[in-house]
């Protein structure tokens with residue numbers, strides 16, 4: 001078989017890996033992130049909570065503001081891989097897509113007029129995540145649709161209750177519960 005024939009499949013695989021990683025980091029932030037953590041508390045967790053209370057605020061951020069931490073971490077990871085002689089185009093592609101995860105997330109909070117024709121077309125054809133799917137994450141307990149790059153993984157992961165199952169496993173193994181945001185506390189108050 002022509003080895004180049006597999007390249008489109010590998011590219012699609014890399015995008016799905018990046019999508020899954022975007023969900024994994026987002027889930028970690030939402031479930032366990034604490035604002036009092038050194039460095040990460042201010043740099044990651046506070047903006048994350050702010051995004052939940054004011055989703056549209058991020059639409060004013062520049063590409064750099066949305067991607068600064070990802071560029072730094074992705075750059076360190078790729079440099080280490082290169083030094084270890086273990087850098088492949090697939091790893092570079094996953095990192096490149098992941099660096100843009102917040103930018104694509106930002107598109108999901110903008111309206112078609114703000115996004116322009118090309119981005120709106122990409123969203124409509126499910127090449128990047130649609131506002132409709134990302135909107136699911138911002139409803140209720142904010143404990144679903146964690147992946148922010150495409151529309152393809154979230155339905156599967158949520159149907160499998162993938163993130164909830166890991167939270168249960170983490171609780172059983174380490175006795176650590178997920179963070180209770182206002183939405184969770186309000187829900188518990190309603191039940192009580």
Ligand SMILES: [Zn+2]
Nearest residue numbers: 026030137142
């Ligand atoms: Zn979230």
Ligand SMILES: [Zn+2]
Nearest residue numbers: 055105109134
């Ligand atoms: Zn969002």
